[in-house]
Amino acid sequence: MVQPAELQLLKEVSARLGRDMSLVQGAGGNTSVKEGDVLWVKASGAWLSEADKRDIFVPVDLPGALRALGQGIEKMPVADPAAKLRPSIETSLHALLPHRVVLHVHAVNTIAWASCAGVEPEIATRLDGLAWARVPYRRPGLPLSQVVAETLAQRKPDVLILGNHGLLVGATDCAAAEVLVHEVERRLHLPLRAAPAGDRTALEALCRGTDYRPAADDACHRLATDPHRLAIVTKGSLYPDHVVFLGPAMRALSAGETIATVVAANAAAGLPPPVALLVPGAGAVMRSDIQPGAEAMLVCLALVAERLPVDARISYLPADEERALLDWDAEKYRKALSLKA
Numbered sequence: 001m002v003q004p005a006e007l008q009l010l011k012e013v014s015a016r017l018g019r020d021m022s023l024v025q026g027a028g029g030n031t032s033v034k035e036g037d038v039l040w041v042k043a044s045g046a047w048l049s050e051a052d053k054r055d056i057f058v059p060v061d062l063p064g065a066l067r068a069l070g071q072g073i074e075k076m077p078v079a080d081p082a083a084k085l086r087p088s089i090e091t092s093l094h095a096l097l098p099h100r101v102v103l104h105v106h107a108v109n110t111i112a113w114a115s116c117a118g119v120e121p122e123i124a125t126r127l128d129g130l131a132w133a134r135v136p137y138r139r140p141g142l143p144l145s146q147v148v149a150e151t152l153a154q155r156k157p158d159v160l161i162l163g164n165h166g167l168l169v170g171a172t173d174c175a176a177a178e179v180l181v182h183e184v185e186r187r188l189h190l191p192l193r194a195a196p197a198g199d200r201t202a203l204e205a206l207c208r209g210t211d212y213r214p215a216a217d218d219a220c221h222r223l224a225t226d227p228h229r230l231a232i233v234t235k236g237s238l239y240p241d242h243v244v245f246l247g248p249a250m251r252a253l254s255a256g257e258t259i260a261t262v263v264a265a266n267a268a269a270g271l272p273p274p275v276a277l278l279v280p281g282a283g284a285v286m287r288s289d290i291q292p293g294a295e296a297m298l299v300c301l302a303l304v305a306e307r308l309p310v311d312a313r314i315s316y317l318p319a320d321e322e323r324a325l326l327d328w329d330a331e332k333y334r335k336a337l338s339l340k341a
């Protein structure tokens, strides 16, 4: 199929967004452009950071997508039978927004606000003058699209703050949409709280003889050297990609535990070894066989957590939502693609 000119611009914008860890991590986030009856949307499992190097956009039949959504069908109709990739899980969000260009990012300031309860008045002050709306958490895919459709039936926002998830913006062209992403993040900016650096020597000693290694990014270690952050991230999960790639909440080593004892306890309970572990006061370790996608998700958590104020009232994903994410076939497909990347 012939690709529209705006898609070339979208590829450039997507690559820029995708290479900024404070906006997109791993295979998260997705972008689209509408041209006539075709919605060009990022493929499931593809990385936005590679948008200018690989063909990661799939043409979707736009009227067909809206019909499917109205009938409660999650699978989106691909417009080109030769397309090899599946459209993003979040394609229906892109179809629903009337804007020509739609960008969805897991921007860390937005996620921090979207993970807190009772912050609506403060968000309203900060986003004053923009056409925005906040929608409650729903599982990405059909449930999230349905709640967004309900919001769009009442008003026409250009900015949607997706509860416990991220940011969705729409605009008439790529340049305006990219500006809007940065404008929202600038207005929602939260100062970084300082924390001691990680202790790599201690982490390397702990990892010796195990299948684990210290996390590469220093921000990850500060999840474990700051008691406030440690308490937040071990109590529950803040947003869906965390659950899909790292499992529910974070596991921290207790006094007397070693990596080997945690792995053995998991095996006895029929669970896989944790993807990542926090060592209080020292830092974060990850399984050595883990792919960049999962490590990017730990960095995302670190970037969100260092922005959460000490008095924040955290709103965690309910346990049944965590289970729904882990049992979800569409996410298993995306995760499998990401691991191959």
Ligand SMILES: [Zn+2]
Residues within 6 Å of the ligand: 028, 029, 090, 104, 105, 106, 140, 165, 166
């Ligand atoms: Zn998302």
